[in-house]
Amino acid sequence: MSKGTIKKVAGPLVIAEGMRDANMFDVVRVSNQRLIGEIIEMHGDEASIQVYEETSGLKPGEPVESTEEPLSVELGPGLIASIYDGIQRPLDDIMKATGSNNLVRGVEVPALKRDRKWKFVPTAKVGDEVSGGDVLGTVQETIIVEQKIMVPPTMKGKVKEIKEGEFTVDQTICVLETADGDKELTMMQKWPVRKGRPYKKKLHPNMPLVTGQRVVDCMFPIAKGGVAAVPGPFGSGKTVIQHQLAKWAEADIVVYIGCGERGNEMTDVLNEFPELKDPKTGESLMERTVLIANTSDMPVAAREASIYTGITIAEYFRDMGYSVALMADSTSRWAEALREMSGRLEEMPGEEGYPAYLGSRLAQFYERAGHVITLGSEGREGALSAIGAVSPPGGDISEPVSQATLRIVKVFWGLDSALAYKRHFPAINWLTSYSLYLDDMGPWFNEHVAPDWMSLRQDMMSLLQDEAELDEIVKMVGMDALSPTDRLKMEAARSIREDFLHQNSFHEVDTYTSLNKQHNMMKLVMDFYNESLEALNSGASINDILKMAVRERIGRYKYTLEADVDKEYETIHKELAVEIANICGKEDQ
Incomplete structure (x- = not known):
């Protein structure tokens, strides 16, 4: 030593x-x-x-x-519902041991409780040949999560002995006969945080991570196993978006990293997550969540490690075949910790004082996400999707952390303070945001939701872009200077913005929208536009079209309960057809 x-x-x-x-x-x-x-x-x-x-x-x-x-993390039963600091020290256990609300120096507390017993149910049997990733047995960790106890990735051999019953994480549950002699296995593994856990094969990202957030799923979807960045200035709603994704995204496990964020924000997370009901099971959201809290007043070096600690825990659950969503809030604070340590090491500074290796460190983090076939003879499929918030100073995304992140990630949800000030949430700017997964996932949407999904999305995006161009004219000479066709475009685009893209995360119905309901909403808005355009071309008055009562019904459709969406869609669709026919009939007379 x-x-x-x-x-x-x-x-x-x-x-x-x-x-x-x-x-x-x-x-x-x-x-x-x-x-x-x-x-x-x-x-x-x-x-x-x-x-x-x-x-x-x-x-x-x-x-x-x-x-x-x-630097390694302990992986095993007891991770779920835990709250750790950046180097996996359990904050609640430290508080019980020291009686202090602040971290006490030099305290040594194991990450996984050594006194708690877990019921181990073996699935392997004596004589089985096993290798890294193969499942030895299971532990029901929470009501929702069943942990698979796996052979460590670097080990293989024959099962010589396997036990059943209740054990602590450091008691032997299996003896493996290997080329290097007998090895005793426990329910706990240790893994270095800076080294990605191995897998068999990375799969093409062609399935979406459905989030129930319309601007995400429809306009800028993220793939299962994909990576996204959410840059935005102070108060634009980064944290609320991450909370919404944590609650509603189709992920089995959520790992939330509060990296250098304000203490009161982290307190909100710690208070809210246990109270949030998991929509899939009705249990507390904490029953499938791991929280890593490394606030801005905690030591800066541990902030640098927190990102790696979080993604290693996420990879462990991915290896069990789960879909994991990792939220990092925010990578800017992590980069600041990197800059401080680099400055103290007297390294040559890069742009704005950040180290020259900022881009490669960010890439190392994001590249550990992916949809993979895991190790083991079963060939389970697991996915790790990483969503990183970026807090550029003054909201300027030309700064190095934002630019380095955008070179790596494939989804950019650009938050706009102007939209946030107008109370338009989520404040994702539809003109600057993008998703590079669209071409890969288009066939999935067309096959699993509706064959016209991608064409409807494209029509809506075209209307929004046309509106941005027409808006310049309106600002100079007023709405009356526009032709009836252009006025209709502006009204349809306003309907897309206010009825479709605006979503209230605190409304019990509007907080989540299924893909079927999203498709119906897109159809209603585009049917209004297309049928009104036909009526205009056949001589109808633009004022009569804009006064149609059905427009209010289209706007309120997002508050329709999930059980009634198809019935309500048919009703509104018929009403639209009747009103358009009435307008056209009036003009004919």
Whole structure:
């Protein structure tokens, strides 16, 4: 074991000498208080260590001891419904152990409870040949989540002994006969956070992650196993969008990383998530959620690690065959932590002081998402979708973190403060946002929802773009200067904006919209436009068209209960046809 002494302390950075035998990314214990840190640079026998705890009071000459292991997380029963800090220390257990609301330095508490017993039900039997990823048995962790206890990815052999009953996470449940001798397996695995967990094959992203948010599912969908960025200025609704996705997205497991966010925002999450009802099961949303809370007042180095801790936990559930949604709020704060550590290491700064490797670190994080076939003989399919919020200073997305993120992700939901000030939520700007998964997922929508889904979407986008161009004319010379056809375009686009894209996350019906209901809404808006256009061309008055009573029904259709959507659609559709016929008949007379 490599032991050295502190030479210099600079905030969260500690330089230790006499560490020649240590390795990069080893976890070390610093000073007699045994603060946890990680080696991030080596020069001869000097190691630069980022310390994940407050370093005030440390002085040169104090001991530093390497554990000779990389920063790892504990994976096993007990993860779900837990609240961790950036390096997987359980915040509730630390509070019970210390009696303090703030993190106490040097406290050592295991991530998974060692005293709690879990009922292990074996599925493998003695004599089975197993390899990495194969399931040995199951543990019912919560009412919703059944954990599959798997063979560690790097191991293979024959099952020599397997037990059944109640065990703690560190008790032996299986003995494996391997080429290197017998290995005892527990329900817990350890995995280095900076190394992605292996899988057999990455699949093409051609299925959407259905979220029930209309502007997302219809306009800018994200694939299952895809990556998305949500950049936006202060107050534009990044956190609310992530809460909505956490609640409604078709994911089995949610991992929420509060990375450097304000403490009161994280408190809201911690208070709201246990109270939110999971729409699929009626249970608390926490029954399928892991929270990582590393607020802005916690040590900056642990903020840098929190992203990796979260995605490693997410990969573990992906390997069981689950669909996992990971929310990172926000990657800008993570990048700021990277910049601070880089500055203290005296590295050559890149743009705006960020390190030159900012882009590659972001890519390493986002590339760990994906829809994969997992290890193991069963060949389970698992998906990990990553959604990262970006908080550019002043809302300027030309800054380095936003630009580096946009080069990697395939979905950009650009939040607009102008829309937020108008109380249009979600404040996703339909003219600047995009999804590069559309071409891959178009066939899925056309096959599973409706054959005209993609063409309806394209028609709506065209109307919105035409409206943006006509809006310039309206601002200069007024609405009356437009031709009747252009006025109709403006009204149809307004209907798309206010009736379709505007969605109230606090309304019990409007908060979630099924794909079938979304399709009906698109049809109603476009039928109004197309049939009104025909009426105009046959001599109808634009004023009569705009006064039609059915327009109010179309606008209120989004508040229709899910059980009544098809019936209500037919009623409105007939009413539209009758009113158009009446207008055309009036003109004929």
